[in-house]
Amino acid sequence: MRLFAQHGYAAVSMRQIARDVGVQAGALYNYTPDKQSLLFDLMQTHMGDLLAARAELPMEPDPVAALKAFARLHLRFHAERPDEVFIAYMELRNLSDDNFTKIEEMRRAYEDQLEAILRAGIEQGVFRVADSKIATMAAIAMLTGVNTWFRQGGRLSLSEVEQIYWEMLRQAVGAQSE
Template sequence: MTRTVANGASNTGERIKVAARHLFARDGYAAVSMRQLAAEVGVQAGALYLHIPDKQSLLFDLLRENMETLLVAWDAEPRGEGPVGRLESFVRFHIRMHLDNPDSVFLANMELRNLTPENFAVIAGLRDQYEAELVAILRDGGASDEMRVPDAHLAAKALLAMLTGVSAWYQDGGRLSRDRVERIYWNMVRRAVGA
């Protein structure tokens, strides 16, 4: 079967992103050279620049795509009834997305410091959008007296830190199933907000 140039270029661009995500998560953004990335992809170092402007742009694209994917997926996620049901949906969604994408989660949390100020501002804006979803749920829960949350912004930050941490320790095939982890975390979150 003959492959068109466009398909080949698209395939190489995607292979670059997959390799970069893996290498950046494993070795750290600063430690990965373009030559190392090219070797991982199986192309000459100069060929990378046919697909990406530079390493900073690559990191930014990976982080932006991760956040945009997260926001789109959350937008499509079915919601439970009322603030408590919505909170449970959010908790379970967040855990699933983070367990399914550990390299992306690692980059999103550990490599922000390597972004230029302009790129950081874009990613921070996307992260703020996602956090605002949780803040709205917590505010609605407080307004309806279904939750006891003295500061929705602070509670959202604390809950996100706790939920995101699952990707650092969870291993498929380990002592706890994903479903069990979701249930345990949901019960901890429910108690934390007094629901």
């Protein structure tokens, strides 16, 4: 995972991976059928963990509270896993067609949950956005973007970042402060 995140799937050889774990290249094939499976397993586990973490959130009847919980989970989950996230976004094109479809379905399932929250908020009149689909994409892009600059131990703590991002997201969807 570290090598894929650092140099990219295509640029990492099985021999480099083997060297890093202190083994010869051939020995890796006792654990994986091929290089592609290494990538797919990484991404599938990542998306599975994300969906599981989302499923564990308590149901929030209030759209504002639901959005806040979603944003907080997304931010924290991603900030804690920079390598996995990097791979999940950068290496989609290196998946075989079948594997790509599977990952894409998981990603879609996750996005749909955010959109459901937004739609509920729009219906109840607590959110003010023109298009729930675009708002979904914008929110996810904004939150995931934290990984391009956030580092543990930097100027701001994770919970400060959570607070600031939540304020911006709340304002972006036109919700009143609680």
